[in-house]
Amino acid sequence: MTYEERLQNVTVLGAAGKMGSGILLLTAVEMADLMLKSGGKSKAFVLNAMDVSDEGLAGLIQYLRAQVLKIAEKKMVVLRTMYHDRKDLIENSEIIEQYVNDVLSVVRPTTRLEAAYGSKLIFEAVNENKDLKVKIFRQIEDNNEHTPWYFTNTSSVPINIIESEADLKGRVLGFHFYNPPAVQRLVELIWTNQTSAEVKEFANEYAKNLGKIVVPSNDYAGFIGNGHFMRDALHAIKEAEELSAEMPLPEAIYIVNKVSQDYLVRPMGIFQLIDYVGIDVVRFIMGVMNPFLDNEDLHSPLLDKLFDTGIKGGQHSDGSQKDGFLKYEKGRPVAVIDPETKQYIAFDSFSGADGKIGAIPDPAIVWKSVVRMKNKDEVLQKFYNDLKALDTLGAKLAIAYGKRSNEIGKALVADAVANNEEDVNTVLLTGFFHAYGPINNYFD
Amino acid sequence: MSKLNKKIYMVAGYNTVSLGTGRNEFHPKKPRPGIEHYVEEAGRKTLEMIGGADNVDECVVGNFMAERFNKQGHLGGFFPMIDEKLQYKPATRVEGACASGGLAVVSAIKSIMAGTSDVVLTMGVEVQNTVKAIYGADILAGAGWYGKRKDGHAYFFPGQFSDRAGAYYEKYGYDYAREGMGRWFRNAVENARLCPTAQEHHNKTPDLDALYKKLKPNGKAFVDNLNVLDCSKVSDGASTIAIVSEEGLKRIGIPRDQAVEIVSFGHKVRNLTEDPPDLTELTCIKATAMEALDSAGITIDDLGTIETHDCFSIAGVLATEALGFAAPGEGAKFVAEGNTARGGKIPMNTTGGLIGWGHPTGGTGVHMAVTLWEQLTGNAGEAQIEMPADKPYALSINMGGDDVTVVSVVCKKA
Incomplete structure (x- = not known):
């Protein structure tokens, strides 16, 4: 599965939270950029923004719109190239508006965990509660036929514990963003003895594309x-x-x-x-x-x-x-x-x-x-x-x-x-x- | 065509502050005065100097894009707001992109020549900090042909002049050209420090040359061949001056030594839909300035100071070549050697020009007139230069778009 294919269907769990919303924003932008670079509408990119709070999700969309707008304004030089073939979009303002819509069109807000059953990559940013994380991962594992990868934003739980308790066998990785994810350049990547080379490689590439500085940390509670x-x-x-x-x-x-x-x-x-x-x-x-x-x-x-x-x-x-x-x-x-x-x-x-x-x-x-x-x-x-x-x-x-x-x-x-x-x-x-x-x- | 049929004078110039990044009082996130404030302040100050609005026959305002920057058209209608005695007097707004201010001056001159007015309150105004720079770039791109906007740079006009700079680098050498452009920037800031209304008045950078050298043009972040210091900034500001006949001068009771005489003017346009014939030449500026000089019966050797349209440092360098101070390709050297600095062979932009004083686009042409009036009448304060006795003339060059509309005025002390 290529980098792009992996990112065609992603779920962020806890998407309305402080960390989840930032992870969602960065991932939505990365997915939309892939969609635009691939020339298109032929490939569907789906990013499920899953959260238990309806109010949180309502606020999330407002947050995303405002943040994507800022991002778009900053990368206007690149956007003009990306939309070069769209003859109807002439002014910066028209291109920016289209870009915001394109990024938001990737995002599907939902309160139902079932959305994650079709995903190939799961970002987890729910409460810092090991048992909750394990339970959710298990439920997805039992219902998802894509053998998805799990990136957990835990800042303290050892990854190998999650891996063994949820029985994920090399498909889970600690992807620890700092708060707020959209601003902080650091991510700590934590893997276990079993984490597959492909997962690590993808995580590094994804972090790099988000403009992050990666520091690998070993799998001890709390990390660095x-x-x-x-x-x-x-x-x-x-x-x-x-x-x-x-x-x-x-x-x-x-x-x-x-x-x-x-x-x-x-x-x-x-x-x-x-x-x-x-x-x-x-x-x-x-x-x-x-x-x-x-x-x-x-x-x-x-x-x-x-x-x-x-x-x-x-x-x-x-x-x-x-x-x-x-x-x-x-x-x-x-x-x-x-x-x-x-x-x-x-x-x-x-x-x-x-x-x-x-x-x-x-x-x-x-x-x-x-x-x-x-x-x-x-x-x-x-x-x-x-x-x-x-x-x-x-x-x-x-x-x-x-x-x-x-x-x-x-x-x-x-x-x-x-x-x-x-x-x-x-x-x-x-x-x-x-x-x-x-x-x-x-x-x- | 541009020969004057009577004596015409400029008096009572006034500039508001050029507000924008660089000024201590500028805060991007705090509310700022609107366009009405600038119109009112600049208008009122000149009216106070000319004995009140009763003395005014007509008003004209140059403005480029208030419709988009301020959602406001019909600027002529603001004049009676300044003073109720302007109610039921004629007022016109003129537009020619960044040469709108110059067109306001030309419009006033023509009205005096036509005999329809003896005293014209002449204003230029633009308030541009209402939108972020990335959207301002869309608005200012209106000075180019919309048919080419799609293929233009996100920052359209910096992109146009970046192409000019790139062509100049290619022809004459990158380091050589940057020497001249860097010196142009330093002159602009040093002059602006002497002028309290200038946008760069508060600039305290100790080593401007080092700063300029450090900021290499970077096409990934901005445009390929210019850094931000090569560009004029986003400005809010207004300027006013009274343009009067001999009759008018008597009416307002200002002593002759406080007036400058407009000796001649030039005004030309180049086809908006065509690219410049040569990126390393400003052909319309050349033709227009020559028209003004010829009409005045003088040469560049008679000029004691010049206000030229340096929306970008490269435009300043190219203007020295267009005017004939330097041969093609020699302009960068001419500037680098300090010839255009105050105290140089031909001091240019003595209060900072567009890069140093600021560039409220539609106001700039009138700001140039005010600066020349200040210099010729001893009203330039700390920025005052000495006009050599054998070079009593001053010249302005106000450009709209990429060398498309150009207005040039020659004046001397009355």
Whole structure:
């Protein structure tokens, strides 16, 4: 079966979700481009957008239309060539409108799993629940005569478990997009000992055509991205809890969040990142990973406590940030939760905290400017050398944080989750937009 | 044909800001003033300088495509909105693509010559940031022949001038040509920094040459032979000037040293449906400028400054050849050596031109008239150049489409 034939009938499961909708968008565009390049209407391309939520699917079409329009506007030079034979389409606007219609015409929204019975490729982006995934795959397997391939977007469940429990024999692969899939360039590809060469080859080609950077990750729960993030988050929670011996916990959370952003030169503080991903999701992923780990307990009672009181973070349906560890106004964190009272305490009331952290070596060194610097290695080396010379709380926390991140990164290689240090750094640089990879010499 | 039958003057020029990317106050996602705002601001300022709307006999506005950029036709009807005293006076809108502003000037000159008016409020306006550039390209493509749109580039006009640049590279060498075009870009930004209304006024790039060299033309992302710095930007703006007879000058009470005299003009079109006879030549610009110079009885040696239509850097380079400052193929060298910079042999586009000041398409011809008026009357502020005593004349070249409609005006201090 050729690449094109494989993509002639595809189903995305959980298509209305945060990840599913992005995967659907990229796949719809890729399929429509194949259809247009093949000259045509003779071949039908079908992309089932399957989701249990009718409301979600209604919103999905609006989302797709808006996103495909943006994509079309950006690739107008190519589109003029693709539609060269359509004499009736003359202006850019006419071609763009046609392209949006052509992409949308590939997509079939449905709430019924039966749609997947005719597919040759299944993208799964349902809840991060192994048993649910296995059950769905089994049901499709029992009814689909095309021996389809299964690409799961799981970010934590080992693929070989899914493979054996659903009895998929080399036809399943972890295709882990980062959030949001349409924007983030990183995908982690995870295969098992059994995954067939054809499946791997196709996955690589597909990722390449989507313009993605592929990092292969070995089949250990959490893979590279969450393997680092979950441990990084636990380190932050531990630091905050230790600090809370000397100050209220909310103030400690504020300090660790600030240090992890400003001193570590990251795009956002660690507690903001946990909120972004979702306290529920983080807690869940730890729960999925934990049984597969020896000598390590990925678990936080504080996360449980917040989750139990209904504080979950994540995003509203319009994409805006929900409150979690932090409270948000216009997308910016403004207050910290007190887990005891469940009240948010405004950043403003921590005026003493900034004094406790101490001054930053160079206020000009912020993530936004550093990521664009060509000589960022040199700049960061100096920044951290200066930092190491300071005897402040902020400097101490930052150095401990950087060292821990480094240790986590190296352990991922030692434990054979990642094939090499470069892959670990690539995941954090491209998937988490860090200014530098965790494996570095800055904190030695 | 274009000999003037009486003395004609230009006074009281005004430019709004050329708003678009590059200006600090420009925000693509925030609401912006509409076309009415520009018409009102530019009109009111000139009326204030000429003693009010009572003194105006007639109004004319040059505009290219408000029907599509702003869903608005019938721009002549806006004049009484500026001042109620313009109610029940004649007003006309003229169009000739990016030479619409030049046609507004010509239209005013003809009305003065015909004796139908002594004071013509002359305006050019375009508000283009209403649509994304990719759709703006469709609209601006209307300056070419629609019969060729299908085979044209997504960015139609950059595509046309990319072809011209490509032909020039082929004939005279890529690096050689880019030297001249890069210098043209640097001159444009450096001049614009001196003019507070210019779109590139806030440009702080420390090394413009390095930036220009870094951005190699890339046909996959844009057009084959031009980078974005070779192109004028998308602009919102309006310009006004009063065009008056001797009678009119007396009526509005402006001292003669604040006026410039229009000595002659040229106006020609080349067949819209035909490709240029030679991609490395601007034949219609050449013919039109020569007509204006001949009518004035002067040569290029009498010119102290020029405003020329550099919608693309290559058009600036080719204009130096069309005018005869450089032999064919020598224009890039002429520009690269600094001859067109302020302080050079013939300063061109002293407030930045289309690349530096901005290119509100239908407004550009009037903006050129205002800039020459400013330079000749000492109203150019920090951008002021010294006019040599033996070169008292100034020339404008306003082009619509790919060397299709051209208007050229010669003037000197009154």
